[in-house]
Amino acid sequence: MxxxxxxxxxxxxxxxxxxxxxxxxxxxxxxxxxxxxxxxxxxxxxxxxxxxxxxxxxxxxxNPEYMLGLSVFLEKNETVYTVFNCLGEVKEHGSCKSFLQDGKGALMAWTQEVLERFPKISGAAFGVPGSVEKGRIFFIPDYEGFQNLDLQGIFEERFGIPAVVENDMNAAVLGYHDRSGKGMDHSAAYIYTGENGPGAGLLVNGNVVRGSTFFAGEVSFVPLYDECSFLQAMQQEKDRKGIVNLKAISRLIASLAAIINPHEIILNHKEFHVSQIPVLIKESTKYVPKEHLPELALSDWREDYLHGLQYLALKRILRS
Missing domain, CATH: 1.10.10.10 (Winged helix-like DNA-binding domain superfamily/Winged helix DNA-binding domain)
Incomplete structure (x- = not known):
């Protein structure tokens, strides 16, 4: 069907x-x-x-109300969710405490309450700040209760509803791509410094790049300097000035331009201001010719993230 x-x-x-x-x-x-x-x-x-x-x-x-979907993203300080119909119309949107420290039991109990209020939910998508392989979270620093957790399997076994579990940045770049109506030949990278450390979502020819071990986008480990990684460079600059390290971001932009040559790099509009875009371009041209730099765009990371999860959940629902 x-x-x-x-x-x-x-x-x-x-x-x-x-x-x-x-x-x-x-x-x-x-x-x-x-x-x-x-x-x-x-x-x-x-x-x-x-x-x-x-x-x-x-x-x-x-009938768009015949089946509903649930999208949930887990962050350091909160859990954000939407319940929506098959046209993407939101039935309920809200947030509650973070479940990352409390573990899977608290998350499943909360999810059961949502499902009882919306019994027509027929599919779900969960976003997490970690690396995911086929529904199993295998790298999620600082959240021991979710390390090596098969969240998809646990959810499906308990509730009998199909689910998807996705890395936060993969969902965000997918959501941005779908919301902006870009074609299938479009390539992009989404950079987010985030509460849980920096990450990136990579999209090449309309497809999310996850890598051979599903570790693609973990830019914290990129050795942009002789003595420190991208994460360490970002932390040092924030410690000194309390602001984003534009030079480190520019080096990352130049690296992405040389490696995947995307059409576009997206930044969270709450982390960067439009006045900083020329600075990033100027710094990036120290390493890569300007004609090969991607367009830099600002977007709403939360909206892109939720939309990406909604997109994934809806695909799962329609195949159920």
Whole structure:
């Protein structure tokens, strides 16, 4: 049913013949699936199509309230979540205490309360400040309760609902890409200094780059200086002045330009000001010719992060 769901959501309304063409499914199969979906309330009849000389065909629309999604991101000082329908319309948005120190038990108990209030939730996406491989969090410094935790497996076994677990920066760059309507040939890097240390999300030709061991984007370890890493350089500058180290950021921008040559590098608008963009460009050109530098953009990291999780959860829901 995935193809029919996607087609109806993208097209707004469609006849069975439209769905055959769009989803590449035979007419008898489409008819059987649409009848089943109509009986369950997943699709509604929306009137007859315009006449083309023969019998007028019935049009159908998808019921966006039939299944809901849950997106949750875990941060050092808070947990932020949204409940949304299949059109991305938010039913509830809020925040509560962070569960990173309390561990999985507190997170699962809170999640159960949300699911009881919204029983139509049919898929979820969790974002974490750590490295993730197939739903298992394997590198998340300072949060021992989540280290080597198969959060996806635990959630799915307990609630019987499909889930996705994603690194925070991967979700953010994916969310930015989808929100901005960039094409599939677009490449970008999202840099965030963050409460849990700096990280980056990498997108090449519309696909998130996770790396052979799912460690891509852990820029804290990049040795930009002889005696210290990118993380150490950022910490030293903040300790002295309480501000972001623009020289270290510029070196990272130049490194990314030389390695993946993205169209765009995105920075969190709450960490950088538009007046700093020329400074970053000037500093970066000390290492890379200006014509090869990406465009620098400011965006809302929280909104991009949540949208990326919502995008992942919706994909999971429509395949369920």
């Amino acid at each position: 995935h193809g029919i769901r996607v087609a109806l959501l993208q097209m707004g309304s469609a006849t069975k013949a439209n769905l055959c063409d769009r989803a590449g499914i035979s007419f008898p199969t489409v008819s059987k699936m649409v009848s089943r979906m109509e009986k369950s309330g997943e699709v509604f009849a929306a009137g007859l199509d315009e006449s083309s000389g023969g019998r007028r065909a019935q049009r159908y629309v998808y």
